[in-house]
Amino acid sequence: MTSDVADKSGRVRTGDGVTTPSPVRPRRRGIGWAQRLEIAALSGPAILVFVGFVIFPVLMAGYYGFYRWKGFGVPTDFVGLDNYKTILTDNSFHEAVWHNGQIVVLSLVLQGPIAIALALLLNKKMRGQSVIRVLIFVPYVIAEVIVGTAWALMLQTNGAVNDVLRSIGLGGLAQDWLANPKLAIWTLMFILTWKYIGFAVILFLAGMQNIPEELSEAAAVDGASFWQTQWHVTLPLLGPTIRIWGFLSIIGALQLFDLVYIIWGQYVASTAGTSTMATYMVLEGRNAANYGYGNAVAVVLFIISMTIALVYQRFVLRRDTEGALTGGR
Amino acid sequence: MAAVVALGAMSLAACGGGDDDGGSESGGNVTMQFWHNATTGPGKAFWDKTVADFQTANPNVKIKIQQVQNEDLDGKLQTALNSGSAPDIFLQRGGGKMAAMVEAGQLKDITNDITAETKAAVGAALGTGQVDGKSYAVPVSILPGGFWYSKDLFKKAGVAAPPTTLEELSAAVTKLKANGTPIALGAKDAWPAAHWYYFFALRACNQASLDAAAKDKNFGDPCWTKAGNDLKAFADTKPFNDGFLTTSAQQGAGSSAGLVANYKASMELMGAWDPGVIASLTKDTKPLPDLGFFPFPAVPGGQGDPAAIMGGADGYSCSAQAPKECADFLNYIVTKDVQEGYYKAFNSLPISKEAQGAVTEDYLKAVLDAYNKAPYVSQWLDTIYGQNVGNALNIGVVNLLAGKGDVAGIIQGVNDAAKKG
Numbered sequence: 001m002t003s004d005v006a007d008k009s010g011r012v013r014t015g016d017g018v019t020t021p022s023p024v025r026p027r028r029r030g031i032g033w034a035q036r037l038e039i040a041a042l043s044g045p046a047i048l049v050f051v052g053f054v055i056f057p058v059l060m061a062g063y064y065g066f067y068r069w070k071g072f073g074v075p076t077d078f079v080g081l082d083n084y085k086t087i088l089t090d091n092s093f094h095e096a097v098w099h100n101g102q103i104v105v106l107s108l109v110l111q112g113p114i115a116i117a118l119a120l121l122l123n124k125k126m127r128g129q130s131v132i133r134v135l136i137f138v139p140y141v142i143a144e145v146i147v148g149t150a151w152a153l154m155l156q157t158n159g160a161v162n163d164v165l166r167s168i169g170l171g172g173l174a175q176d177w178l179a180n181p182k183l184a185i186w187t188l189m190f191i192l193t194w195k196y197i198g199f200a201v202i203l204f205l206a207g208m209q210n211i212p213e214e215l216s217e218a219a220a221v222d223g224a225s226f227w228q229t230q231w232h233v234t235l236p237l238l239g240p241t242i243r244i245w246g247f248l249s250i251i252g253a254l255q256l257f258d259l260v261y262i263i264w265g266q267y268v269a270s271t272a273g274t275s276t277m278a279t280y281m282v283l284e285g286r287n288a289a290n291y292g293y294g295n296a297v298a299v300v301l302f303i304i305s306m307t308i309a310l311v312y313q314r315f316v317l318r319r320d321t322e323g324a325l326t327g328g329r
Numbered sequence: 330m331a332a333v334v335a336l337g338a339m340s341l342a343a344c345g346g347g348d349d350d351g352g353s354e355s356g357g358n359v360t361m362q363f364w365h366n367a368t369t370g371p372g373k374a375f376w377d378k379t380v381a382d383f384q385t386a387n388p389n390v391k392i393k394i395q396q397v398q399n400e401d402l403d404g405k406l407q408t409a410l411n412s413g414s415a416p417d418i419f420l421q422r423g424g425g426k427m428a429a430m431v432e433a434g435q436l437k438d439i440t441n442d443i444t445a446e447t448k449a450a451v452g453a454a455l456g457t458g459q460v461d462g463k464s465y466a467v468p469v470s471i472l473p474g475g476f477w478y479s480k481d482l483f484k485k486a487g488v489a490a491p492p493t494t495l496e497e498l499s500a501a502v503t504k505l506k507a508n509g510t511p512i513a514l515g516a517k518d519a520w521p522a523a524h525w526y527y528f529f530a531l532r533a534c535n536q537a538s539l540d541a542a543a544k545d546k547n548f549g550d551p552c553w554t555k556a557g558n559d560l561k562a563f564a565d566t567k568p569f570n571d572g573f574l575t576t577s578a579q580q581g582a583g584s585s586a587g588l589v590a591n592y593k594a595s596m597e598l599m600g601a602w603d604p605g606v607i608a609s610l611t612k613d614t615k616p617l618p619d620l621g622f623f624p625f626p627a628v629p630g631g632q633g634d635p636a637a638i639m640g641g642a643d644g645y646s647c648s649a650q651a652p653k654e655c656a657d658f659l660n661y662i663v664t665k666d667v668q669e670g671y672y673k674a675f676n677s678l679p680i681s682k683e684a685q686g687a688v689t690e691d692y693l694k695a696v697l698d699a700y701n702k703a704p705y706v707s708q709w710l711d712t713i714y715g716q717n718v719g720n721a722l723n724i725g726v727v728n729l730l731a732g733k734g735d736v737a738g739i740i741q742g743v744n745d746a747a748k749k750g
Contacts (some may be wrong), residue, residue: 071407072426073433086748092724156583157572178576179731267519267723269573271731288720288746289426 058302065296070289083296092270093297096280097304099185099273104253106189107196108246114193115200115245116238120230122201123208133205137198144195148262151191152178154264184272191259196252200245202252207241208234240320247312254305257282277301359652360391362416365645366399367675375674383661390654392418410435410648418658418732421458421466421644422538424708425715428460430646435645436465442656443467450663450681457642457708463677466644467659469671471678473640473700474524474709477603477692478596480619482508486595487588491623495563495742502568505595513594514569515578515585516730519723520711522573524598525564526726526739527710530556532628536705539633543713547745548740552632557729557736559628564730570594574731578748579606586610590617597627600640600709601696605676616676622695638703641712642680721746 031039065083067075087093122133154160155177162174177187211234219229257278260269266283269275275283281301284304285294363380367373373396380392395416397405402420409415410430421427430436440463448455451468458466478491486505492498505511516522531539534552542548570576570588577584586603588594590610599601608616622747627635645662646657661667668684671677678693678700679685690696700706711719722740728734734742 070429070432072410072429072435153576153583156575158583176572176575179572181731181733264575265517265519265577267727268517268731270724271728272572275633283720283724287716289429289716 016047027246061295061298061302063295064216064292065299067292068290069292069295075292077291077292078306083293084300086293087297087300092275093277093280095273096277100254100256100276102185103189103192103256103276106185107192107249107253110189111193111197111200111249112242112246115197115204116235116242118197118201119204119208120234123205127284133201136201139195140198142195144258145262147191147195148259152263155187179268179272181271181273184264184274188260188263188274191263192256195259197273200249203241203245204238207238211237243316243320247309247317250312251305251309255301256307277304337493341358354411355456358389358391359654360393361418361652361658362395363392363657363658364397364402364416364419365394366397366402366420368396368398371674372614375670379667379670382667383658386661387654387657390658392658415648415650417648417655418645419648421646423466423468423642423644424712425457425717425719427465428715429647431460431465435649437651437655438463438465439467439647439656439659440464442653442660444660445482447663449662450665450668450683452682454642454680454706458644458646466646466688467663468642468644468680469662469668470643471603471640471680471700472642473602473638473678473696473706474598475624475638475696475699476598477607478621478623479589479592480621482592482595483621492626493623494627495559495629497545499563499566502566508595509592509598510570510594511596512568512570513576513585513588513597514573515576516569516574517576517726518578519727521578521585521599521718522730523711523719523723523726524600524709526556526560527639528598528625529559529563529628530633530710531637531707532556532625532631532633532635535632536634536637536707537692539707539710545601546714546718546743548743553740555631557739560726561729561736564619574727581609584610600695601678604690604692609675616690620627620692622692622699624699625720634704635687636699637705637707638699638701639707639709640700641709717746718743 029301055279064075065078066078068079068082069075081297118136122129122136139194156162157176161177165171165174173226175183177183215233215237216229219233224232255278256276260274260276261282264274266274266275266279266287269279270283277297278301281297284290284297363376367376376396380394384390384392403422403426406415406419410433415435418454443455443464446696447467447568454468454471455464457468458464472692476491483491483501486501486508488501488504488541492501502511514521514525534542534550535557538550538552542550542553570585570593573585576588579586581587582591585594585597586599586606587610589597590607591612599606604616604620607620608614611617624636624638645659647659662671663681665681665683668679668681669687672679672684672687676690676693678688678697685697688697707713711722714722722739725734725739725742728738729736
């Protein structure tokens with residue numbers, strides 16, 4: 001995905017006035033065996049790893065998904081589409097999909113504006129800028145396990161957050177932040193935002209840095225205020241970056257697993273209303289030892305993510321990718 | 330020592346038989362892989378010594394030990410079994426998972442290799458290692474469940490004797506509330522919460538209904554509903570720690586075992602591994618000095634025998650391709666001396682009746698007393714009924730305690746789960 005971002009910013013850097021030269025295809029010439037060997041030697045290992053650790057497992061998941069399988073020995077009990085029928089009728093799966101949907105929407109709605117606002121502020125020259133950038137970015141660098149464990153401890157009913165509230169006389173606000181089904185999804189969103197906002201800010205800052213300064217200078221000459229400049233110049237030119245961030249955010253939200261698994265555990269996640277398709281998959285596959293069923297869930301999760309990714313590419317990213325994908329040569 | 334020599338002679342005899350179902354050659358040398366989960370401390374030392382002693386008595390056998398961290402063990406074992414490079418001897422937790430291994434032809438049938446001495450020492454508990462009447466594992470330790478409590482906190486609250494009926498337990502809970510949390514529960518891990526349902530079911534259902542449910546996975550008997558109602562009524566008296574739904578069972582001072590270890594809660598319903606877990610979580614990581622044990626109390630109106638007990642048994646299995654000497658090793662680890670060493674290393678009840686005389690701790694004696702008085706011992710229900718039903722039980726009980734689901738939800742979930750397996 002990073003390469004896409006680079007492509008995008010590359011295009012932005014050329015500005016609107018520069019037209020991409022129409023690609024002139026060189027006459028196709030056969031390549032010598034030395035070159036073939038070089039290509040094979042350089043790309044071979046990567047292709048092998050990709051096939052072995054990405055393509056093969058996906059195919060195997062599709063295969064296991066047709067079996068009732070306890071995970072020991074070779075699957076023999078072929079059940080066709082039964083697993084998929086069960087998924088479609090399982091309430092816990094529907095709940096998980098609903099939670100994933102909430103997380104996708106809330107991530108976009110909460111994190112986007114906050115990240116853009118922070119990036120706008122940090123894009124101005126000011127004292128201690130790099131310190132603030134580091135502070136915002138640090139949570140993104142910390143491993144999910146540590147973030148999850150730390151927040152889980154702080155947010156327990158007898159944890160630090162409630163203790164602080166009580167000690168400053170706001171004991172009435174102390175809550176069961178994790179187990180209360182009305183609160184839990186917001187607790188999760190808070191932690192997710194805290195964790196991932198740094199990534200969005202860095203992305204937007206990079207995008208803003210690629211916007212030519214002349215444009216805002218020109219706007220200033222025309223008498224635009226700071227906010228008018230941002231609204232009419234910076235934001236539109238930030239579009240490609242925002243759309244790519246949206247893509248990453250949606251895919252991340254659909255596949256969310258680790259934070260929920262660590263903070264809520266698999267069982268309480270569903271009662272608290274924070275279970276996701278991925279935690280459902282692990283719960284049904286690994287914990288219940290219904291490996292065939294779990295693989296079918298993995299396939300469904302794959303199809304959902306893939307569909308959304310393709311739709312997003314087709315309709316949202318189209319104008320950004322047109323040049324990058326077709327005029328690449 | 331005599332037993333060791335006898336065993337040595339026996340295994341030689343076995344080799345002389347020219348049996349070719351394993352990797353052993355007649356009179357040749359045999360190397361076996363052995364996986365257990367004691368990665369540090371006295372447990373690791375115990376296995377090192379046991380293996381060394383066995384090798385001394387059987388010079389033709391070489392056993393390579395590999396310690397696998399407990400949480401990693403199941404996954405690694407499964408991979409090894411499926412890839413055909415399984416260890417010859419490995420820790421076996423039994424139940425549905427063992428049945429799945431048997432079904433996949435991955436375990437060695439050791440029915441005819443179990444010696445008369447082993448049968449005498451282990452007794453009826455051999456059944457925990459059997460599937461359809463054939464033996465696939467030899468148990469080494471019994472781990473029954475019940476209440477682990479602080480005698481000091483009970484005394485302080487004016488609870489004179491451990492409760493023997495549900496009424497007395499409720500009365501004790503009321504008194505204990507004055508001094509903090511009466512009962513610690515780590516429901517984040519779900520199974521500790523599910524244990525509550527299992528024990529109420531053990532009291533509500535008679536042995537026949539328990540067995541029938543294990544067989545046809547149908548939980549329609551009204552006793553299952555009674556168990557849920559009993560649990561609900563008890564949970565409504567709010568005996569558990571605040572935030573028990575997001576409390577884990579065994580990790581850190583904030584866990585349910587940690588609450589007991591630090592006198593923040595008076596008792597916990599848990600299996601017989603709990604003293605060790607509690608000990609590791611006290612401030613000085615020493616055993617809790619005033620730890621006591623009492624069995625799950627009698628419940629009015631239940632069909633189950635009030636003295637019946639529930640618990641698991643850890644054992645060891647041989648993989649299908651293991652040489653014959655593997656079974657000799659399993660016979661060896663339930664001999665008296667080894668079992669006494671096991672008890673000392675793991676602070677856990679040995680399966681061998683001969684070795685049980687060595688037990689000195691009050692609480693372990695109390696467990697042993699309850700165990701020996703029990704008319705029957707049920708395995709943990711999630712173990713007998715298999716992982717998928719066990720998983721559904723876990724979910725149902727957590728939902729019930731969280732106020733999200735009801736008793737009918739447990740039964741429905743369990744019945745649905747059978748479809749996915």
